[in-house]
Structures are given as structure tokens and as C-alpha cells.
Amino acid sequence: MSQKTYNEQWGQAQRELSCLLTDETPDEPPPPELDRVVFFKRVARFYVRYIQVFRQLDKAYDLLVHPQKREVLREILDGVMGRLLELKKDMVEAEFSEFHYMDDIVQTLKLTPTDLQLPIPHYFITEHSKERTDILQDIALVKAIETIQAVERARQARMKAKLKKMSKVVNGDGDDENDDEKKVDMIEVSAALRIQKLWRGYVQRKIIAQESILTSQEAKMDLHIIISQANDACTRIKQQEYMEDYHNSIASITKEVKDLGPDMSNTMKDRIRQWFLKCRHAAGIFPEYPDDIHGGGALILVDKDPLQVMKEIAAQKEEDKNNKLKGKDEKKGKQKDGKKGKVKEEGLRMQNSAFLSDLQEANKQFKEFWETCDESNNFHQRHLAQIIRDEKKKIFDAEIQLEVDEQMRLELAAMKLAVDNIKGGKAKGKKGKKGGGKGKKGKQVVDLTADRTLESLCQELVEQNLLKATADISLSEYTGNYSYLGAILRENAIEPTPALLDVRQLLTLYAVLPLGSRAVHQKGPLITSILLVGPAGIGKKMLVQAVCNETQAALFDLSPMNTAGKYPGDDGLNMMLHMVFKVAKLLQPSVIWIGDAEKMFYKKVPKHEEELTPKRLATSLPKYLKLIKGDDRVLILGTAEDPICANIRALCKTFGKILFIPRPDYGARFILWKELIKRYNGEVTEAIDFSSLAKMSEGYTPGLMIQVIQQVVTKRRIRWQGFRPLTTAEFVAHIVAIDPAYKKKEDALKKWYGKTPLGKKKIAFEKKKAKEEEGNEPKK
Template identity: 30%
Template sequence: MSFEYYTKWWIKAKQKFEDLYAKDDAFMKKQRPLKDRKLTSKLLGGLYVNYSLIVQEIDACLDQMAQPQKRNTIRKLMDAATVRLLELNNEMRNIEISEYYYVDGNLIEMKLVPYDVEILHPALFYPRPINVEDMWQKIQKGEKIFIPPEPVIEEQVEGLDQEAAQGGDSAAEGAGVEKKEEVVAEAAEKTDPAGGEEGEKKVKDKKDKRPKQPAFQIEQKQLTPEEIKEMERKKALEPGAAKKMPPPPVPEVTNPAANIIQNIWRGYSTRQWVKRKENDRRLLIGMNEPSWKSKEAFERFEKNLNVRREYRDQCIREYVEAIDQERTRILRVVAPGLFEDIGDEIREWFRQFYIRARCFDKIPEEEKGGTVLVIRCETFTPEQYLDDFEKRRKEKLKAKGQDKQKAKELKAKLKKQEADKKKKEAERKKKEAEAKQKKKKKMDEYEYEYFDTTSKPLYNQGAQEHREIWDKINDFENPFEKHYMDMITDEKCYEVQLEVRRQVDELMRIELELLQDALEEDKWKAKGKKGKRKKKNKKKGKKKGKKGKKGKKDPTGDRTTEDLFQELVDNGIIRTYPCVRLREYFGDFSYKNWDLRVKDFDPPATLLDVRQAVIMNCIMPLGVEVMKRPKSVLIAGPRQTGKHLLANAIFTETQCVLFDLSPEVTFEKYTGAKGMKMLIHLINKMTRLLAPSIIYFEAAEKNILQENS
């Protein structure tokens, strides 16, 4: 599939998603609380099916799209659709009061099958940093990423020097031996260069001239009639054999026969051609499905997907390199001039403020915007500053004698407010208790209220970004899906400007303090006072937290990531895993479970129900940052039921770094209390650096059995 195909597919998928989200939003606003559990399941099941189809389409486009900047925007829309799908999944589980639920009724209405809503290839995971990904690729190939330097011992160095001193004599002796061997070889060549070979050839020729006699007598085989006829036919075809010419054809007989055969054949071939064209048209518009595809077709399709994925990864690498190079260029070329320009603007503000007000205003805090507010003229002018200063001075003088009275009034007011608050709280609790008493429901009653989805901010952000940037760009003008350099330049210029401005703010605050001190010194001298003015001690803010408590020291702070990575690999804690896909977990859905669930039965789950539960509860939540991830997952069952296959499928689909903490792996490693602390520290540190990562325990019950025994 080509770039044009996926681009058109994305345009259609985006339109479908916008329509579905608008319909979902309007439905949630208008719908009243539902009391029928089956009706609620049907309504949410329809939304679940539609979102499953949309997620699959966006997932396919995101997987094969190589333009790195557009991928970031599509990623936000993908996250929004996935979050909404997982919310519906949780609601369906709560409605059915089971880990498994069935939407066969909605599938029948939409003329679908359960396989159509199963997401087997979720491309949800953010790529790791390039250096981390390169390390993981080397580990998977069996290469080492860190080799500790060997310590050099003085005794070894002295031994090497002695060997080097003795090496001259031994080299001379070796040269003499080599010369002797060369002389012997030359003498052998002069005597008889090929004498032995010629003698052997003569003996062989004599042996070949001897008459060969069969070891046994061959019996004559009796020919069959068919073989005799075949021999006669071959003799008849020989050049010397007499040929019998067939009688000449009669045109009155052959011509009508040929016309009939031609008409029948042309009609048959035309009908077959029309049938093939109609079948192709139906396949193209989706009316028919191919009954069978060869294995080569699937392999060719997968190969094409992998080719585009490799090209996608290459484009992402080029994009990251372009970002680094552009940032370096801006810091080298633009940042020095920008630093001076911002500093000159702030100094000019100091000067103008002093000329008009004979004092200096404070620089706004960094959290509020810093010197950006000064450039935007969002701070006080000198006149406004003086008016505000005079107003505060008068208020301070006026309120000097009223502080005690105000304190009493404030205390009484707070006391009254607290009493009113307690009274209202008691009334509220009383009303809630009465309402609960009135609304006592029976066990079979149910009420569902729609909630505001958490996917709305993600959707709004992604839709707005796509509307402002990508709707104005013609994707077909960039068929190779390269990054847009002007967008990188604008983004990095803005980031560098903010970074430089923070540095300038720190410098300007220091200069402002010096100017304030100089101004106070001038005022001190203007009053005619002698001696040095005592500087006011600045009140230092109290540090929060316990006194003297410092942050924990990193015991591996002096070691590189490669060193720690290689240590865990050597100890077998980080290991590779077989590439297993979810589609290799074979099974089928049960097509009667929905009918049984409608009749209030709880049927057992099938193998593909388990696979679907693994997708929705284990794999997809790990791919979205805003989703609440499962803290742990237990895969339990009897032997030969596919537990390891499901675990390896989770590892493969999430493309994670696997930390194996099974008892067999950690036995006699990192022993003792210090060793255990170091292991926990390494796991906590490296799982965050190498994310996405999964901690795996095999036969976890063995630890529990040992503790209980």
C-alpha cells in the first residue's frame, strides 16, 4: 500500500471519528439516566463497536504514516479514541458484572462478526529515545553495549617489557629457519616438478585399456504390447521411414465446424471476462470478500508493511537529528544576539522608570511571566506605580489605629462562619440520609448515569492542532513524507527564546539589586549622614520539610546507563523474549453466549474472549499516558493453556524491555540486605529509563509457598 492510499484513508477515518465523537457528545448531553440494564448494555455496546472500528482505522494509519510531525498530532486523536474505548470497556464490565461481555446484538445490526471489533495490532506505544532504542536492539542481537576497562598491573607491564627485549633474538633465529625452509623447497622443485603425477597417469591409462567383462549375465526382458507400439511409433518417425499422408480436409465440413467452435469459445471467454470484472468491482467496493488467499500473499503484505515501518523509523531518526542540529545552530547564531537585545530592553526600562519616578519597580516573578510582562507593557507605568505607592501609604496610616478593632471583628466573623458551615454540613447530611431512606432500591433495580469523558481535552487539542496546521498543508506535495524544517525552526526559536529570557531575568534581578543599593546609598549621602549605611538583612524564606534532611543519594550515580543495562543483562534479569503475536493464540468466539447472557445466564468464556480481555485490560492501557494503568496482572490456569504464549504476546505487542524477577533468575544474585536494596534500586531506576518496561514473575507462587512453609 502506498503513501497516497494511507493519506486518503486517514482523511476518511478522521471524518468518521469527528462524526462519531460529535454524536457521542450530543448523546451524553441529552440522555437521561437509564434504569434498564439490558437497554444500557445495548446502547453502550453500539458505541463500543463504533469506537473499535475507528481505533483500528486510526491505528493502521498511524502505524504506516512516516511524517513525524503529523504523527504527533494524529497520536493525540488516537489517544482520545483509545481512552473513550477503554472507558466504554470498563462501563460494559460494570454493567455485566463480569470481565467478559458480549455485543453480538449490535454486531448483527451492523452486519459484522466478533473478529471485526478485535484489535490485534495496536500501534499505541511511544518510541523510546534513539540511544536507548539502539542499546535495546544491540542486546536483542546478542551484542555487548558496555565492556568495563581492564585494570593495568605494574608487574604485567614489566613482564611485557622483558618479552619485548627478548623478542629481537628470537626473531633473528626465526628468520634463519625460514631461509633454510625456502632453500629446501626450491631444491625439491628443481629435481622433478611433476614426476609423481605423470607416473600415476600412465598407470591409469594402462588399466583403462583392459577389456571390461560384466560381472553377471543380464536376462532379456519381455516387452509389453504398449511398449511394442511405442517402439513402432518411434521407428515410423525416423527420417528414412515412409510417411502416410492423411486425406485432405473437406472445406464444406471443416469451415462450419470451425465457426461453431469459435463462436462458442468467444462467448465463453467474454462471459468469464465480464464475471471477473464484476467480481473485481465487488471486491473493490467491499461487497464481496476473497474466499481464500495464499500464504505468499500474506507474507508479501507483511513484508510491505515492514518496509514502510523501516522507512518510518528512518524518517523519525532524521527528524530527531534535525531538531538537535537546528537547536545547536540557533544557540550558536541567534542566542547571543537575543541575550543582548533582551538585556538592553530591560535596562532601558530601568532607565526610563528611574527618570520618571526616581525609583525602580520590581521585576515580575518567573511564574507570572517575568520580563515578558515588561515587554508586553503589562506592568505599572511610573505614574501608576507612584499612585499605588501613595495609596498604600495612606491606607497604612489610616489603619494604624484600627488594627485591634478589626482583629476582633474578623475573629467574630470567622467564628460565625465556622458555626454556619457546621450547621449547613449537618443539614446536608440529614437530607442525604433522608434521600437514601426514600430511594432504597431493590436488588434487581439499576440506574446508569452518563459521565463526562476524560478524552475530551485530548480530542480538542488534537482536533484544533490538526485544523490549524495540517488542514492548510497539502500532503500530496510531500510524497516522501519528510519533516518540515520551518516548523522545527519556529518551535526551537520559541524554546530558545524562553530559555535565554530566563537567564536574562536572573541577571537583571542581580543588576536591579545593585541599582537599588546604589540608590539607597545616594539617598543616605543626600541626607548629610556620615559613615556607611547599614544594609537591611533580607528575610530568607524558611525551608520546608524537616531540618537537615537531604535527598537520598543515588548509589549508582557515578555509573552510566550502558553499564547498569549490561549488568542486568549479564545477570539474566533483563532478557529477550520470542516474537509472538496475539493472532497466534488460536481459538474461537462463542456465538451463543450473548443469548445466554440475555437469559440471565453466565456462560464460560472462550479462548478468544480471554484474548480480547488481555488486549483491552493489559496492552491498550499501557499505550496511553493519561489512562490509569493496571498495577499488576495475574495470568493463571492449568498446564498447556497458553499462559506463556499470552505473556510473550504482551511483551511483543508492547515492545517492552523485560525485567525477569522469577525465583529461578534471582536465586543467589544480589544476596543479603544490601544486595536486595541494590536490586530494588536498579529495577526502579532502569524501568523508568527504559520505558516501556514490564516486570515479570514466573512461578510467583513459589515465593509464597516458601514463606508459608
């Protein structure tokens, strides 16, 4: 598609965003909503509309080449992502649940369930830190070289042993009776090896010939895909070229504007001195210099009557005094109300947003400039130099204005003293504490590795298997279905079972977007730790790998089984955690994975695990979690299969978000069988009854399904698919042989989840609601 198309997409998304901002910020804020259902639907409607804007903006930003438009669009994109997180927080507090069902809203807005899926911006991968990648690649290269060297040494040793044995046979060092037999055996072995070599070569060439033959339709499809990918690659190369040209232009224009600084400063000073004299002539005294808060010297440089400016300055000072007095009165009033025990107004309100003001400013910039900008002469979508010049001029004007104001205040004080004999007041500043008074000292973290480089720390963590490479897995590979009737079930007081795609959606929102965008992580709701709870084989580790791959995050492994025996003692433990968190912050975004997280908080450690000391991280880890701030894109991602055996209070204190992943239902299993068979090179034909497979595999997790598929779809079976397609019967025998994840265990996990903070709130709310409904029923 052309650049004109992407510009139109941006314009369309911007118009929808403008309507959204108008609806979200009315002239009069709505009163608190007492009905939680009504409040949730209002917030959910905004949430769904923001997702549609997000999808359009992501498409436009991905392939636009104009560098200045991309800057504005990036700011809007980050603002929309942050706003989605804020709305999600409001929805969680309204329903006391992490999973929400909006099928009624989707139907009203004439959308499909796929329209609710959050896209992952492409720039998360393209704009990650090159320095971090180089360090990890160098370490991986060193490790690979060491492995190759070890393998080569072993090969050389085997060859030497073989040659030594051959020389003994040739020189007759062996037994005379067995020499002839050994020679005959060697000839037979070499002949057999030669025949095997020829036959395997023939078979392999035949397989390659079969795989290389494509139908004409598939060839055309592949050609279209290749052309599309090539066009996208060319566009991204152009983006980099234009961005480099843009930065070079910024540097040259900045130097150009800086050179004009002295002349601008002298001009401002001359105009301000003339204003001093005019005021002295008109009022008989020198005026007061305006404060920086009210504009400073910029207020003087406006073409106004000197007396009028003096009146404005006096009025502003009077207004400031009144505001201070009013603020004190309001504070006293609040304190009195608090002492009287005044009850707060009940009801639900949308929380204050940190992103709405940024979105409004960016939307205003789009309307005022980009929407009406004439680009008929900018066919190649290069940057506009005049915009850079205007922006830099404003910045340098403000800097020069501050310097001039400081100098002219001193000059005005000297003029007052010399002409009117008025001494200037003491400069208002922050009163320093005498003797360096005792302030609140925050706990300073001692850097235990101040004398070490980042490369050496990474090298040590790799050697200890604490810093790992991530697998090439995308979140889209975590397949499943949607909850189509969730809203209807909740209306009828039935709690629906979350779908696998709901889990994927949550992880995209809570993990991928904050890790990928610095602005979202800094200003959005801070999420430092997430725990994934679910039966074995449900895909928890796969989700961890996918989050790292989608955001190009560094992966650290602090699982109890991985840290066992490493860095012994308290000092060793502190050193290990210090190194991991220090490197994680330097290589951000980073994910610190804790597999089998429940073992850290065992109520009673099993005897066979006592030597591993799985609880050694339980007390130290929460302390390091508190050190993660908004600027640190570091996420603790835990996985747990049996959290019932853990101390729930300590577990919930460590992990701020707990996401329960249930077994896939019939619809999810139907989709999973198809997708997984294709993924393992199986051909999907009418000979496979997926409905029967989905029914027979009730209670099966994706991991168990993969086990069955791997046993059936072997390399040999793949070769014979063209002659004998895969059938349902081939999978049945293996399905019966594997035990599923029983519902009894899942019910126990659900019951455990009801003891978490969010689960307790939901149960308490449901009990309260039931009591209210009983009280409203007419008595017989």
C-alpha cells in the first residue's frame, strides 16, 4: 500500500480518537455510579473502542516513513496503550475479576471477537537495544565456540583411538589367529557402510524432490507473500534512512539557532530596559519584575501599555495570595470533616488518567497542523525542516529568556537603588537547613559489583545458567477459542470458565505492552509481578518464552530447582539476587522467571527436596521487588502447578497479579487438534474426525495433546501421508494411554483462587448481593 493509504488510516483513527476523548471528558463529570453493572458496561465500551483505535494506529505507525509524523503517532500509540491499562484496572475493580466478557458490547458495535484481540506493535522488536543484543550474542558465540571445541577434541580422540587400532591390525601386533578374521570383518563393514551411504543418499534426494514440488496455486500464494514481505522490508529500510537524515537535520538546525543566541539576548535586554524607563516616566517609580510563574520577561516583551502591564502584575500577585489563603481554608475544612467522621460519597468513578492529557495535546497537534498540512510537494515523505526550526527556536527562546530575566532583575535592583534609593528585598529561595539537618534518609542500596563490567556479569550469569536464551515463539501460537456467551452467563449468576485466548489477552495487556513501551511502563499502572497458575501442560512456560520473544526481553531463571546449590549462604544469595536484578535493569526490558514458584513458599518442605532448600529466596526476593520502579522495565513472571501446598499469604504478597489458566474446553480442543497437527507437519484431511478427538480428550491440556501427536506423527509417518492419510483411530490408542488433568484438581485450584485477595473480594461482593436480593423479596 502507498503512504497515502497509511496517512488516511491515521486520519480515520484520529477522528475516532477525537470522539472518544470528547465522550470521556465531558464538560461536567458524571456523578458516581452506584450500579456496578452499569459502570462496567460504560468503561468496557470505552475499552473496546480504544482497542479499535489501537489496531488502526498500529497499522499506520508500522509502515509510515515520515519521521515527524511517526514521532506524533508514537506518542498517541503509547497513550492509547496506557489508557487501555487504566480502563482495565477500572474494570477489574468493578467486577472483582481479571477476566471480562463483552459479547453484548461487541454485538452492539457490530464487531467480531477477533476485533477484541490486542495487536503487538512491531516496533517492540525493531527498536530494541542493539547494545544488549550484541552482548548476549557475543556470550552465546563464546559458549558455542567452547561447545564446538569440546566436540572436536572428543572427535579427534576417537579418531586417534581408531587409527591406533588400525595400525595394530596392519602391523600384525594383534593375535595371528584372529588377523585374517578381523581383516574380513573390516572389509564387510566398509562394504556395508558404502551400500548404506548410497541408499540413504538416494532416499534423501527423493524426499527433497517430493517436498520441493508445489502446486501452482501454492506457488502463487508464496510469491504474493514474498512480494509483500519484500515491500515491507524496503519500507523499513526507508524508515531508517529518513530517521537518520532527520536526526542530522536536527543537529545542523540546532547549531544554526544556537549561533543566533547572543543577538537575541542583546535585543531582549534593550527592549526590557526601554520598558523600565517607560514605566518610570509614566508611574514615577520603577516597576516590579514579573515572576517566572507568570511569564517573566515574556510578559514585558508583549506590545502593551506599561501601566497596564504593571496592573496585571499586581493583580496576579494579589490572586496568588488569595489562592494560598483559600487553599489553607480548604485544608482546615477537610481536617475538620475528617475529625467529625464525614462519610465519603459512595459510588464508582473512573480513576484519574495519566495519559488523557497527552492524548488531548497530541490530538490538538494533529488537528491544528497535520490534518491540514499541504504535502503536495513532499511526495517522498521527507521531514519538514521548518517544524524543527520552530521547535528549536521556542526552546532556545525560553532558555535565553530565563538567563535574561536573571540578569535584568539584578540590573533593575541596581537602578532602583541608584535612582529611587530603594533597597531590593532578599532573593526568595529555598531555606537551607543549618548544619545539614536530619532529613529522612532512604535505604541506600550498596552496589556489590561496582568494579565489574556488564559483560563480565552477563558472562557469569550465563555460565551459572541464570541468564538464558529465549525460544522463537510468538503469542499467536498460543491458540484457543473465545468465550462467546460469557456476558449472558454472568447475567444469570453463572461464572463462565475463561478461554485460552482470554489468558493470552491478559498477558499481552499486563506483560507485553508495559515491557515493550517505556512510556506505558513509566506512567501506567505499575505491574511488577505476575503468577500463572494452571495444570501441567497448559502452556505456562510457553507463555513466558513468548512474552520474552515478543518484547525482545532478556530472560533470567530464578526457579528454586535452577538456583539449588548455586551461591551458597546468605552472602552468596544476596550476591546472586543483586547481580540478577542489576543486569536485568541494565538489559531492560527483562523477565525474571520463577518456575514452580509455590516451592519457594512451601508450608512444609518435602523430605526429598530438603537438600535443595527451595525456600531460600522467599524472604529476600520481596525486598528486591520493592526496588523495581516505573523506570525499570523488569517483570517477575512466576509459574505454579500446585499452589495449594504453599503459604497463600506470602505467595500473594510477592505476586501482585495471579492469573488462573483452566483446562481447554471442547471448542478450544477442537481448534487445538487442528493447529497442533499442522504444526508438527501433519496433513489435515477429512479422514480425521476432530469432533470425536475433542470429545475423547476432555481434560487434556495442550501439552498432553502434543505428546499424542508426537507419538503418531513421526518422521516415517509424515512420508507416507500422501499414500495413507492420518486417521482418527491412530490417535485414539495414544489418547487412552495418557491420564488427563482431572476436574477434581481443577476445582481445588479454583477453590484456592477464591482465597486470593481478588477472589475474596468477589466472594464477599456476591454474598452481599445475595443478601440484598433476599431483603428485597416480599415476605409471605
